[in-house]
Amino acid sequence: VIEPAGDLLRERSLRRTRRRLRMIEVLRAARRPLTARELREQLGERNVDLATVYRTLERFVAASLASRVQLGDGTARYEMAGRSHHHHLVCTKCGAVESLATCQVGPLEDLALREHGFRVARHSLEFFGTCQGCNPKRP
Amino acid sequence: VIEPAGDLLRERSLRRTRRRLRMIEVLRAARRPLTARELREQLGERNVDLATVYRTLERFVAASLASRVQLGDGTARYEMAGRSHHHHLVCTKCGAVESLATCQVGPLEDLALREHGFRVARHSLEFFGTCQGCNPKRP
DNA sequence: CTAAATGCAAACATTTTGCACGTCG
DNA sequence: CGACGTGCAAAATGTTTGCATTTAG
Numbered sequence: 457v458i459e460p461a462g463d464l465l466r467e468r469s470l471r472r473t474r475r476r477l478r479m480i481e482v483l484r485a486a487r488r489p490l491t492a493r494e495l496r497e498q499l500g501e502r503n504v505d506l507a508t509v510y511r512t513l514e515r516f517v518a519a520s521l522a523s524r525v526q527l528g529d530g531t532a533r534y535e536m537a538g539r540s541h542h543h544h545l546v547c548t549k550c551g552a553v554e555s556l557a558t559c560q561v562g563p564l565e566d567l568a569l570r571e572h573g574f575r576v577a578r579h580s581l582e583f584f585g586t587c588q589g590c591n592p593k594r595p
Numbered sequence: 596v597i598e599p600a601g602d603l604l605r606e607r608s609l610r611r612t613r614r615r616l617r618m619i620e621v622l623r624a625a626r627r628p629l630t631a632r633e634l635r636e637q638l639g640e641r642n643v644d645l646a647t648v649y650r651t652l653e654r655f656v657a658a659s660l661a662s663r664v665q666l667g668d669g670t671a672r673y674e675m676a677g678r679s680h681h682h683h684l685v686c687t688k689c690g691a692v693e694s695l696a697t698c699q700v701g702p703l704e705d706l707a708l709r710e711h712g713f714r715v716a717r718h719s720l721e722f723f724g725t726c727q728g729c730n731p732k733r734p
Numbered sequence: 735c736t737a738a739a740t741g742c743a744a745a746c747a748t749t750t751t752g753c754a755c756g757t758c759g
Numbered sequence: 760c761g762a763c764g765t766g767c768a769a770a771a772t773g774t775t776t777g778c779a780t781t782t783a784g
Contacts, residue, residue: 470763471757471762471763471764472759473758473764475764475765491748493748503766504765504766505765505767506749507750507751507765507767507768508764508765508766510748510750512764512765515764526667526669528665528719530665530669530670530671530748530773531747531748532669532748545711547713548716556710560699560702560703561699561700561720563699564695564697564698564720564722565722567695567697568722568724571695572684572695573726573730574684574686574724574726576723577687577723577725578724579720579723580720580721581700581703581718581719581720582718582719583707583713583715583717583718584715584718584719585714585715585716585717586713587712587713588712588713591712591714610737610738610739610782610784611783611784612739612740612782612783614739614740615739630773631774642740643740643741644741645773645774646740646741646742646775646776647739647740647741649774649775650740651739651740654739669749669772670772671773671774
């Protein structure tokens with residue numbers, strides 16, 4: 457049961473515009489985090505200003521509707537939040553991005569607190585390498 | 596016993612210029628990864644062009660002399676390579692960056708291979724939160 | 735002497751900001 | 760109606776590139 461995009465917006469007191477509903481649609485359909493530019497292209501509307509896309513995405517992030525992720529190149533990418541915590545497998549050959557559901561960094565966060573007095577709020581873990589399709593086959 | 600900066604360069608067939616020796620000095624002295632701009636400031640020389648700094652840093656990275664790290668904001672930072680593998684604790688209040696020596700993501704890389712056929716070459720893990728100094732004291 | 739390193743200027747890409755107008759609630 | 764959303768233009772950043780000059784090996 458997926459919550460209607462309109463409800464997501466209303467719950468957060470964000471205005472429900474066609475543009476925003478469509479942005480949520482696109483983000484949901486994406487099987488990998490999108491840059492602002494990619495998102496705009498997939499909107500399939502004309503005259504969409506990147507400034508608006510950025511502003512809206514930041515709105516979404518602030519409302520915990522989306523989250524911003526960094527995948528190694530300096531470019532910001534966005535994906536719907538709410539999915540369970542996961543990490544990214546970034547293929548350095550073809551650029552594909554997959555998700556890794558498992559996360560075992562809890563113990564490291566404890567360690568950060570014990571050894572450095574550092575209180576971890578959030579972490580990000582990305583893997584770089586080659587995906588199945590790009591790996592050399594062994595006959 | 597730290598290897599003289601000049602040797603580091605010679606071993607990699609990189610030309611030994613005063614500028615580069617100084618860059619290595621600064622990177623070594625830094626207790627956290629530096630942006631190109633920060634590095635330039637700490638050089639203490641005049642007329643140093645950022646383009647040169649960027650080019651040189653990329654040279655260093657290609658020669659495995661330095662490594663580029665991303666700390667959440669889109670800005671590239673550089674630190675000397677060769678230090679043992681570690682991760683970063685980034686304080687979101689004061690901006691301090693500490694290093695966490697322990698790394699336990701090996702099992703996750705195995706998982707990536709088993710479940711996704713993804714061959715991990717490299718990973719990056721950063722923690723965001725508050726450092727000891729910024730944490731609320733408990734009296 | 736020759737290839738590499740550097741400064742300078744300019745190009746690029748991404749992201750942010752100011753302002754006027756349009757639209758949701 | 761009033762606050763918020765959007766387009767447009769422009770600016771701010773970070774990073775890269777072309778070219779002429781200098782310098783290390």
